[in-house]
Amino acid sequence: MLKNSLIVIMVFALGAVGTARADTWAPWSASTDAPVLLTPADKEPPSRRQTARTEYSVAATPFIWLLKLYRNYISPLDGDRCPMYPTCSQYSVQAIHEHGPLIGIVMTADRLIHEADERDYAFTIKVGNRYRYADPLENNDFWWYKK
Amino acid sequence: MKKLFLCLLLAAAASSHTAIVQAEELTPEKILSFADHLYEQGDYYRAITEYERLIFFNPRHPLAKTAKFQIGMCYFKGDKLTQAVQKFRALSNEYAKEELGRKARFMLAETYYQKKDYNQAVDVLESFLTSYPGDPQAEAARIKIGWSYLRQGNWRQAAEEFHKLPPDSPLRKQAGDLAEETKKYPELPRKSPTLAGGLSAVLPGAGQLYVGRPADASVSFLLNGLFIWATVEAFNNDKKVTGGILLFFESGWYLGNVYNAVNSAHKYNRRAEQEFMDALQNQYGISYYRGDEGRDLLAFTLRF
Numbered sequence: 001m002l003k004n005s006l007i008v009i010m011v012f013a014l015g016a017v018g019t020a021r022a023d024t025w026a027p028w029s030a031s032t033d034a035p036v037l038l039t040p041a042d043k044e045p046p047s048r049r050q051t052a053r054t055e056y057s058v059a060a061t062p063f064i065w066l067l068k069l070y071r072n073y074i075s076p077l078d079g080d081r082c083p084m085y086p087t088c089s090q091y092s093v094q095a096i097h098e099h100g101p102l103i104g105i106v107m108t109a110d111r112l113i114h115e116a117d118e119r120d121y122a123f124t125i126k127v128g129n130r131y132r133y134a135d136p137l138e139n140n141d142f143w144w145y146k147k
Numbered sequence: 148m149k150k151l152f153l154c155l156l157l158a159a160a161a162s163s164h165t166a167i168v169q170a171e172e173l174t175p176e177k178i179l180s181f182a183d184h185l186y187e188q189g190d191y192y193r194a195i196t197e198y199e200r201l202i203f204f205n206p207r208h209p210l211a212k213t214a215k216f217q218i219g220m221c222y223f224k225g226d227k228l229t230q231a232v233q234k235f236r237a238l239s240n241e242y243a244k245e246e247l248g249r250k251a252r253f254m255l256a257e258t259y260y261q262k263k264d265y266n267q268a269v270d271v272l273e274s275f276l277t278s279y280p281g282d283p284q285a286e287a288a289r290i291k292i293g294w295s296y297l298r299q300g301n302w303r304q305a306a307e308e309f310h311k312l313p314p315d316s317p318l319r320k321q322a323g324d325l326a327e328e329t330k331k332y333p334e335l336p337r338k339s340p341t342l343a344g345g346l347s348a349v350l351p352g353a354g355q356l357y358v359g360r361p362a363d364a365s366v367s368f369l370l371n372g373l374f375i376w377a378t379v380e381a382f383n384n385d386k387k388v389t390g391g392i393l394l395f396f397e398s399g400w401y402l403g404n405v406y407n408a409v410n411s412a413h414k415y416n417r418r419a420e421q422e423f424m425d426a427l428q429n430q431y432g433i434s435y436y437r438g439d440e441g442r443d444l445l446a447f448t449l450r451f
Contacts, residue, residue, distance in 0.1 A: 109403020110410055113355075113370070116362035117411075121418065143340075143413040 060101045067093050085125050085132035088112060094137050099145070107140060175205045179214060182384045183411050191221035212247050219251065223258055231258045241397065265295040286316055293325075297424060302332035335419045340412040348410035354408025358415050363389065367404045376402055 024057045082088045091111050096104030122133035182197030198214035198221070203318035205211055219234035235258060242427050259268035272288045273297070279285065293308035307327035319380045338358045347354030352368030355361070374397035381390035 105399050106402045106406050110401045110407040113367050113400075113403055114360070114363050114411065115409045116366055117355075117360040121414070139414075140410055142417070143410070 012030055057100060060096050060104070063101050063105070064093060067096075080130070082115075083119070083133055084111070084115060084122075084135045085127050085138065087132075088115075091135070091137065098137060099141070107137075109136070110140060150226055175201050175208045175210045178204075179210050182217065184216065186217060186221060186224075189224070191225035208375060212242070212245075216247055216250060216254075219254060221318045223254065224263070226263045228258055232262070240278075243278070249275075249282065249284075252278065253288065256288070260291065263298070265299050268292075268295045284317055286312055290318075290322065293329075295321075296330070297329060297427075300332075300420065302329050305329050321431060325427065328427055328431070332420075332423065335416075335423055337419060338415045340409045342414075343408040343412040344405050347405050351404045354405070355411060356418040358408065358411040360411050363407060363411065366408065367400075370400050371397070371404055 021051055028109055067089050075089065085089070086094065088108070092104065092108040095107040095111075098104070099107065119133050122135050122139075124131045125134045126132075170445050178197055178201040181448075182194050182201065182350035185191075185194035185197060198218045201208070201214040202211045215234075215238060219231055219238060222228070222231035222234055232255065235251045235255035239248050241256055242248035242251065252271065255268040256268050256271040256275060259265075259271060267295075269292050272292045274284075275288050276285055282288075289308055289311055293305045296308060297305035306326040306329045309322045309329065313321045316322075343357050345354070346357055347367070350368075351371035352364035355364035355367055374393060376399050378390055381387075381393055
């Protein structure tokens with residue numbers, strides 16, 4: 001019994017070490033000729049926006065729940081239709097986290113309105129197996145919000 | 148005969164051993180050469196390991212300083228700008244009175260510029276000019292300060308910096324031309340965010356048309372038109388709950404429409420400024436090349 005428990009603990013410990021090593025000591029290289037290639041996320045430490053904030057105001061909670069409901073249950077049935085990155089629902093969650101529910105909703109409406117013409121100006125980015133138009137939050141609040 | 152054969156065997160064994168020992172001897176020069184090879188290949192991650200190897204086994208060797216600087220360059224070229232800043236800052240402080248410190252200070256400014264942290268870039272370049280006033284890279288630093296101001300939209304200060312090049316400088320004329328071009332910055336075609344927002348507040352979509360986004364204008368007009376019509380119809384038919392819900396959604400669309408018009412005007416202006424600066428950079432770009440004495444020299448690229 002004790003032996004089995006020890007083995008299980010050791011396996012978990014090894015798993016944890018493996019995860020830590022992959023996250024912190026993974027090799028990188030900026031050259032496409034050199035095979036040790038970095039992931040885009042490895043380039044720079046994530047900014048405040050990229051790190052998902054866990055805390056948000058009470059007023060934002062119902063909106064976040066509704067968005068999660070949409071993302072988890074409606075969007076998979078509806079299909080992947082948003083051509084932007086981050087997707088409109090991800091963008092909305094980010095906007096509400098960053099600026100609160102009022103401005104977050106206004107910025108979400110702005111995002112839904114400007115999807116059409118933004119494709120002429122945004123650069124494309126490969127996400128998974130699909131190319132999307134990059135339109136991050138900072139592309140739409142740069143003129144009034146400084147990090 | 149047997150003795151001769153044994154002697155030959157011994158001699159062969161001894162020579163082969165020498166060969167192995169020689170192959171294993173890695174001098175600092177050899178390590179640096181291999182590290183530089185990796186650096187040239189763009190394999191910066193492995194190059195850092197080799198530079199670190201040189202420093203670890205030969206901490207007092209003169210080449211160790213070169214290796215330290217090259218580690219900073221690896222981070223810089225590998226787009227690890229935060230780490231590059233730390234490395235160059237440490238070197239510029241530790242070796243402030245040496246050539247290494249001078250190079251590190253300049254690269255620190257260059258790294259801040261790449262990070263788009265233009266205020267920090269200006270601070271470091273000003274300190275560079277104060278610490279090394281007669282340096283051959285002083286002109287490059289002055290021009291970089293000008294570019295840092297221009298990137299922040301401070302064209303007056305940028306023009307002043309370009310004009311500060313000494314009269315005997317071979318780059319004086321080109322810098323003067325660049326300063327003149329910089330003065331076109333306020334004449335760039337721009338759209339007023341206030342006007343765009345005001346137009347969309349009066350008629351949804353009008354501000355978007357003003358900033359040249361017809362598809363956004365159509366979406367905004369249709370969405371707002373439909374929701375306003377539905378809200379009015381709901382209240383007219385005494386369906387207050389439905390009307391309230393529709394009014395809530397319409398408020399979002401309406402405010403989003405105004406925000407969108409203002410946002411689009413700002414994006415229009417940003418794009419105009421970016422294109423202007425890219426054109427200037429292409430016409431009056433600065434490039435560095437290594438002179439005969441191994442020092443970095445500054446050159447303007449002038450295209451007609």
